[in-house]
Amino acid sequence: MSQPQLFSLPQLEETPIHRLCIHIGGLVRTIDIQSIMYLQSEVNYTRFFAKDGKTYLEAKTLKHFDKVLEDTEFIRIHKSYLVNRNCIVSMTSDFVLLKNGIQLPVSRRKGRALKRNRNVVSLFSKLRERRTWY
DSSP states (O other), X not given: OOOOOOXXXXXXXXXXXOEEEEEETTEEEEEEGGGEEEEEXXXXXXXXXXXXXXXXXXXXXXXXXXXXXXXXXXXXXXXXXXXXXXXXXXXXXXXXXXXXXXXXXXXXXXXXXXXXXXXXHHHHHHHHHTTOBO
16 A cells, blocks of 8 residues: 655735724724724624724624734733724823824733733833923
8 A cells, every 4th residue: 555645835924914904884894993092892792993083893802813913013001902003192000192192091901911911112212302292
Protein backbone atom coordinates (compact mmCIF):
# COMPACT_ATOMS: atom_id res chain seq x y z
CA MET A 1 0.00 0.00 0.00
CA SER A 2 1.43 3.36 -0.92
CA GLN A 3 2.14 5.98 1.68
CA PRO A 4 -0.14 9.05 1.41
CA GLN A 5 1.74 12.13 0.35
CA LEU A 6 1.98 14.86 2.91
CA PHE A 7 1.93 18.47 1.93
CA SER A 8 1.93 21.69 3.82
CA LEU A 9 -0.57 24.46 3.48
CA PRO A 10 0.81 27.93 2.99
CA GLN A 11 0.87 29.96 6.16
CA LEU A 12 -1.71 32.69 6.15
CA GLU A 13 -0.43 36.00 7.37
CA GLU A 14 -2.68 37.97 9.63
CA THR A 15 -3.64 41.16 7.93
CA PRO A 16 -4.68 44.24 9.83
CA ILE A 17 -8.40 44.83 10.10
CA HIS A 18 -9.62 47.92 8.26
CA ARG A 19 -13.32 47.14 7.85
CA LEU A 20 -16.06 45.42 9.86
CA CYS A 21 -19.17 43.66 8.61
CA ILE A 22 -22.28 44.75 10.50
CA HIS A 23 -26.01 44.42 9.92
CA ILE A 24 -27.66 47.66 8.82
CA GLY A 25 -31.34 47.66 7.91
CA GLY A 26 -31.48 43.92 7.28
CA LEU A 27 -28.38 43.97 5.08
CA VAL A 28 -24.78 43.12 5.87
CA ARG A 29 -22.58 46.13 5.19
CA THR A 30 -18.93 46.88 5.71
CA ILE A 31 -17.79 49.98 7.53
CA ASP A 32 -14.31 51.41 7.81
CA ILE A 33 -13.14 51.05 11.41
CA GLN A 34 -11.55 54.50 11.27
CA SER A 35 -15.04 55.97 10.78
CA ILE A 36 -16.02 54.66 14.23
CA MET A 37 -15.43 56.88 17.28
CA TYR A 38 -16.48 54.41 19.95
CA LEU A 39 -18.55 51.33 20.73
CA GLN A 40 -20.93 51.03 23.67
CA SER A 41 -22.27 47.86 25.26
CA GLU A 42 -26.04 47.47 25.45
CA VAL A 43 -26.39 44.11 27.23
CA ASN A 44 -26.00 41.52 24.41
CA TYR A 45 -25.79 44.20 21.72
CA THR A 46 -23.15 46.75 20.75
CA ARG A 47 -23.90 50.25 19.53
CA PHE A 48 -21.40 51.83 17.12
CA PHE A 49 -21.01 55.62 17.14
CA ALA A 50 -19.58 56.90 13.86
CA LYS A 51 -17.73 60.16 13.23
CA ASP A 52 -20.55 61.33 10.94
CA GLY A 53 -23.04 61.11 13.83
CA LYS A 54 -24.71 57.89 12.69
CA THR A 55 -25.20 54.98 15.09
CA TYR A 56 -25.51 51.29 14.34
CA LEU A 57 -26.73 48.50 16.61
CA GLU A 58 -25.19 45.06 16.18
CA ALA A 59 -26.43 41.85 17.86
CA LYS A 60 -23.01 40.91 19.21
CA THR A 61 -21.44 41.71 22.56
CA LEU A 62 -18.78 44.33 23.20
CA LYS A 63 -16.54 41.47 24.33
CA HIS A 64 -16.76 40.04 20.79
CA PHE A 65 -15.69 43.33 19.23
CA ASP A 66 -12.97 43.79 21.85
CA LYS A 67 -11.40 40.57 20.54
CA VAL A 68 -11.97 41.44 16.87
CA LEU A 69 -10.46 44.92 17.29
CA GLU A 70 -7.67 43.80 19.63
CA ASP A 71 -4.73 44.79 17.42
CA THR A 72 -6.25 48.01 16.11
CA GLU A 73 -6.50 51.59 17.36
CA PHE A 74 -9.37 50.66 19.71
CA ILE A 75 -8.80 50.53 23.45
CA ARG A 76 -11.08 49.31 26.23
CA ILE A 77 -11.61 52.11 28.74
CA HIS A 78 -14.56 50.68 30.65
CA LYS A 79 -16.62 47.49 30.74
CA SER A 80 -19.13 49.31 28.54
CA TYR A 81 -16.85 51.21 26.13
CA LEU A 82 -14.27 50.62 23.40
CA VAL A 83 -12.78 53.84 22.00
CA ASN A 84 -10.85 54.69 18.84
CA ARG A 85 -7.72 56.23 20.34
CA ASN A 86 -7.37 58.54 17.32
CA CYS A 87 -10.58 60.25 18.46
CA ILE A 88 -9.35 61.01 21.99
CA VAL A 89 -8.62 64.68 22.68
CA SER A 90 -7.80 64.40 26.38
CA MET A 91 -7.87 61.94 29.26
CA THR A 92 -8.14 62.12 33.01
CA SER A 93 -8.10 59.26 35.46
CA ASP A 94 -11.92 59.28 35.30
CA PHE A 95 -12.89 60.38 31.78
CA VAL A 96 -11.91 60.42 28.12
CA LEU A 97 -12.90 63.45 26.05
CA LEU A 98 -13.52 62.75 22.36
CA LYS A 99 -13.16 65.10 19.39
CA ASN A 100 -16.94 65.54 19.18
CA GLY A 101 -17.13 66.71 22.82
CA ILE A 102 -18.51 63.43 24.18
CA GLN A 103 -17.09 62.49 27.57
CA LEU A 104 -16.87 58.76 28.38
CA PRO A 105 -16.05 57.20 31.76
CA VAL A 106 -12.78 55.39 32.41
CA SER A 107 -13.06 52.66 35.03
CA ARG A 108 -10.44 52.54 37.78
CA ARG A 109 -9.27 49.10 36.70
CA LYS A 110 -9.09 50.00 33.01
CA GLY A 111 -7.43 53.34 33.84
CA ARG A 112 -4.57 51.58 35.63
CA ALA A 113 -4.26 49.04 32.83
CA LEU A 114 -4.24 51.81 30.21
CA LYS A 115 -1.27 53.49 31.85
CA ARG A 116 0.67 50.21 31.55
CA ASN A 117 -0.60 49.26 28.08
CA ARG A 118 2.02 49.50 25.34
CA ASN A 119 -0.69 50.36 22.79
CA VAL A 120 -1.51 53.64 24.50
CA VAL A 121 1.96 54.76 25.57
CA SER A 122 2.31 56.84 22.40
CA LEU A 123 -1.15 58.31 22.96
CA PHE A 124 -0.20 59.40 26.47
CA SER A 125 2.98 60.95 25.10
CA LYS A 126 1.03 62.94 22.51
CA LEU A 127 -1.52 64.07 25.09
CA ARG A 128 1.22 65.12 27.51
CA GLU A 129 2.86 67.17 24.76
CA ARG A 130 -0.46 68.94 24.26
CA ARG A 131 -0.90 69.06 28.06
CA THR A 132 -4.24 67.27 27.91
CA TRP A 133 -3.50 64.38 30.29
CA TYR A 134 -4.27 65.26 33.89
